Ligand code: ADP
């Protein structure tokens with residue numbers, strides 16, 4: 001992989017050690033050297049000095065504050081005389097005496113190292129402390145890692161740079177075509193920012209990749225960098241929130257500083273939810289995580305920071321838990337673009353398998369298409385793992401090439417591992433989900449409700465849904481008529497109705513549908529006053545004060561009779577919708593069958609194919625706008 005790490009020389013540690021050692025040496029020198037080598041000049045009494053001056057034995061004198069040094073006349077020619085010292089006493093006559101004897105004399109210059117000494121005296125001891133501090137901090141907190149104490153505000157972002165061998169491109173990612181299309185635009189921004197700036201367009205700052213684990217979010221981000229050929233700073237959310245209190249925010253600032261210098265470039269924050277968790281969420285404000293909060297605030301500030309004229313720095317982030325993100329992160333100017341990276345459908349899985357099959361020796365009888373068909377719900381990472389697992393099995397069996405049998409065994413292994421983690425459907429479940437989803441779609445296509453079915457899929461999506469039917473509102477609707485609400489409730493029940501008709505039994509898969517249908521019916525009765533029996537009264541209390549009203553019945557105080565009547569009305573609405581759904585599906589039994597068979601084959605039906613199929617539905621009701 002083309003990772004170029006920042007130089008990780010633990011400079012702080014080296015400086016710390018040098019300071020520590022030199023400090024110790026300095027102390028030793030100061031304390032011990034004077035004793036060891038002492039003043040080499042013999043000290044004599046002042047009276048002897050005066051005698052020698054009077055006796056004309058002295059040639060030169062240096063008069064200092066604390067010491068008088070003098071040189072005696074030499075006894076032999078050419079050899080300097082002995083140097084002696086004495087302690088001065090208050091003697092105003094001394095200059096006169098020296099002058100009288102013709103002795104050269106001068107005041108001693110201040111000791112050469114006195115100012116230096118005092119500077120050292122002031123500066124070095126604190127340095128020693130700092131050195132000791134670094135020394136121990138480096139040991140303790142760094143845990144021996146490459147991160148010294150000095151660099152704790154330096155971001156740990158790794159930089160991927162273009163031109164490195166093994167760079168990742170969009171060709172390495174398959175099965176997520178929609179996400180790729182969206183990201184291609186980002187690549188354009190990075191390649192030719194000027195074109196967009198000239199026309200006055202605002203280049204998006206933040207793009208959030210959302211999708212289940214292993215679908216290739218990290219891979220896509222790397223591919224964007226590879227395609228655009230720009231520097232790529234990569235950091236994970238949990239690295240932000242680490243170790244030093246308050247350093248998280250500094251790290252973000254540092255990262256953005258570095259990035260701006262390298263613009264155009266990409267900052268990639270993996271697992272954004274680690275920092276971007278909703279502030280109102282878990283834990284509330286009591287004992288909230290200050291550190292994370294600060295980091296998040298810094299991130300928001302920095303993202304607001306690059307204005308129009310600024311360097312092109314695009315922040316890419318990935319998360320598999322978008323629902324936990326702080327809404328502030330998703331506001332315009334921040335991560336306002338979201339790209340869904342979903343599990344691949346049949347065709348996507350085939351393409352991913354083809355990518356990884358190139359890397360192994362494949363037996364010619366291997367049919368990747370059947371493998372793709374047998375692995376609904378597998379994410380890209382699972383498929384990569386599957387191919388590797390098959391290759392391992394082949395190698396273990398000492399085969400030359402990877403055979404279909406190896407794949408079959410590998411699928412079983414991978415599925416067994418996945419069943420706990422995510423949803424992989426077996427054949428029977430897949431069939432139930434197919435009829436269920438087609439049931440939603442057929443009822444939705446027949447009844448008014450303002451939505452057009454755009455896509456039916458039995459590829460497990462997100463964390464909860466087994467399959468899904470995507471309804472696109474044909475126009476923005478703020479007002480819904482009673483018949484449209486009833487239509488939506490019937491559509492929600494269409495899935496369950498289909499299961500009843502086809503299998504004669506029902507599964508747990510419809511529980512979310514029932515919840516939503518019941519809520520909607522209750523609102524019709526208690527909030528919108530749509531019940532003939534109960535009349536146009538609002539039985540629902542307004543906005544609940546959660547602080548005081550926690551756990552209380554949200555209904556207005558009603559008599560037991562009224563409460564009972566409400567329950568009956570709700571039940572009536574849901575049951576009517578249920579019957580309606582059943583009758584629509586019974587009328588369209590063959591169509592239900594044929595679409596379900598088709599979807600079992602291809603897993604996803606959308607676009608014209610879907611419209612054509614749904615156009616055959618019998619008993620179409622037109623939306624009645626009232
Ligand atoms: P995520 O970040 O979404 O959890 P990753 O990008 O880390 O997933 O995927 C892990 C690995 O799985 C990738 O390195 C790649 O080998 C493989 N992979 C995942 N999705 C795809 C895909 N769509 N196409 C090709 N390979 C994929």
Ligand code: MG
Pocket residue numbers: 217218270271318
């Ligand atoms: Mg990832």
Ligand code: ZN
Pocket residue numbers: 436440495496509510513
């Ligand atoms: Zn459903």
